[in-house]
Amino acid sequence: MGSGTGASDAKPMTSWSTLGKRKGRESMKTAIITGAAGFMGSHLVDKLVENDYFVVAIDNLATGTWDNLKHHRDEHVKRLTWDITEYPPDDVLSIDQADVVVHLASAASPIHYRRLALETLRVNSIGTENALKLARKFQARFILGSTSEVYGDPQVSPQSETYWGHVNPNGERACYDEGKRYGEAIAMEYHRQFGLDLRILRFFNCYGPRMQSEDGRVVPNFVRQALEGKPLTVYGDGQQTRSFCYVSDEVEGIYQAIIRDGLSGEVFNIGNPEERTILNFAQAVAKVAGVPLYTEFRPLPADDPTNRCPNIDKAKKYLGWSPKVSLEEGLEKTFAYFKEQLGQ
Missing domain, CATH: 3.90.25.10 (UDP-galactose 4-epimerase, domain 1)
Incomplete structure (x- = not known):
């Protein structure tokens, strides 16, 4: 999913209906993925379906395409076209269960996030809070897809999770860099104030099939x-x-963050050192x-x-993860x- 229009008069998402029970999926966990039609999101859908998850795939198709998920059957993946910065439509409100919410929605390449600068800011602010509300409603685990760009033009190398970064808040990249930094900040407040079980993942230069040829990266x-x-x-x-981290490795890092307990509020670099x-x-x-x-x-x-250059010692220790x-x-x-x- 790319970013959304984020109309200023959009209704706040204050309540969600829990209509009915999961039919035929009692033995399956449910994952909601925003940005599911994009490059990384679609690969994560593949990984979760392979591991017996039912996936609710959400995207507004600003930069993604449902063609990336055309190989999945409806009984495994439910596709919902929704701009997460706006009030949810009925098909979103009728979602009845979620065990994990993974928020990957955002333009990620300089070409796209400059073309969609305001939308990128909105999806990483309004969109992130709406995704957090969704996770809180279902008491689901929350995974925030962040980025190494929160480090800006770093003055230390390699970058560890404790480094605060060196970011220009007024530059042309700020719509993405600062948008992601704000997303991390509001996610941590949901963790502190509401006890939301969340993990923040900072991705480093993921690449592989399904990238767009005119992506600009x-x-x-x-x-x-x-x-x-x-x-x-x-x-x-x-x-x-x-x-550079190949997409299957990056997705494995996300998966390990999803399935491992005892990591609430932790931040991890996911990349190739x-x-x-x-x-x-x-x-x-x-x-x-x-x-x-x-x-x-x-x-x-x-x-x-x-x-x-990521320092991935923490991911190795707590996620048992390193690129292969x-x-x-x-x-x-x-x-x-x-x-x-x-x-x-």
């Missing part, structure tokens, strides 16, 4: 350019660093593509982080998907 940019025989666009001098410069990553992409490396340098965008998929393997799978999408 470095992985789809490089993969598409390599497939089209174009130079790889490098911003700045290419010495800025990123840490293998730090690479952008130029080094470009070399890896060219090698997997089997093409010579050609680059085209452009000016670095404003407030673009100079480094990204190598960059080469992940890129090969990503290339295969984009070849199919681009008709090659």
Whole structure:
């Protein structure tokens, strides 16, 4: 799900109906996922269905598509088109049960969150509170999908969960960075004031199949350019660093946060601690593509982080999680998907 319109006259979501009982699903847990038609959300739907969850998939389709879930049968996944910043329609109000609510709704790439800047702020503020209210209604576990962007352009590396960040609150990236920081703040208040069982997950540069080819982030940019025989666009001098985590690893981290007890109020970095410069990553992409490396340098965008590297000691200790998929393997799978999408 992308962000919503967030009309200022929208009714506050103060009550939810609990109509009827789960029919035919007594032995299954129910997960509500916002942003379920998007890249990461759709992979999480796959993971939960594989583990015998019934999934209520919510999205407003601002950046996602139901095509990402077309392989699921209705008895496993209920699709609801809803802008979570607005008052819920009847089909949402009639949801009768939830064991976990996972809030992933938000534009995530610079191209999308600049195009949808106000919507991005609203979905990470109004939308997050509406998702929290939903979890509180059902006394469900709540998972907030946050981001490494809460660290801004960090002055320490690697970044641990205790680092407060270095963020420009007025910059072009602030709609996303500060939106996510606010989302974390209100989530923690629901934990403190209402005892809501929640976990906050900060994702680092997730990539893989179902990313949009025109997403604007470095992985789809490089993969598409390599497939089209174009130079790889490098911003700045290419010495800025990123840490790339394949989507199946990222989703496994979410799943472990869902199923493990005793972690309420905890924050976890979910990412790959293998730090690479952008130029080094470009070399890896060219090698997997089997093409010579050609680059085209452009000016670095404003407030673009100079480094990204997660400290995942906490996730290892409490979630039993660490990434397993190598960059080469992940890129090969990503290339295969984009070849199919681009008709090659």
